[in-house]
Amino acid sequence: MDELKPCPFCGGEAELIRGGDLQLGSTVHEQWSAGCKGVEDGDCCGVHEPSYFTSSFAAAAWNRRTPENAIREVIADMRMAKSPYCQAWADKLARALQGSAK
Ligand SMILES: [Zn+2]
16 A cells, blocks of 8 residues: 555545546546545545545655645635635735745
């Protein structure tokens, strides 16, 4: 089993989860994602990677998820929302991220 880094948000243990198989044409693909175990205890937001066809890809994607990368993803999601409230928060997060990089 691939080693998983701790959750970038809560530092808790992460786990690999096998989702339902996905059939594309005549090929059946396994679906794997990695996520924070803290969601079961309710002490984390339960961040999860999207699904990948192998557990190794899911683990690699999870392990690249540094706090900075995770925040960049959140900023990108917020920018897609049309609400001015979300834009304002995206700007604040972007500034905070720049500040922490110095
Ligand atoms: Zn967590």
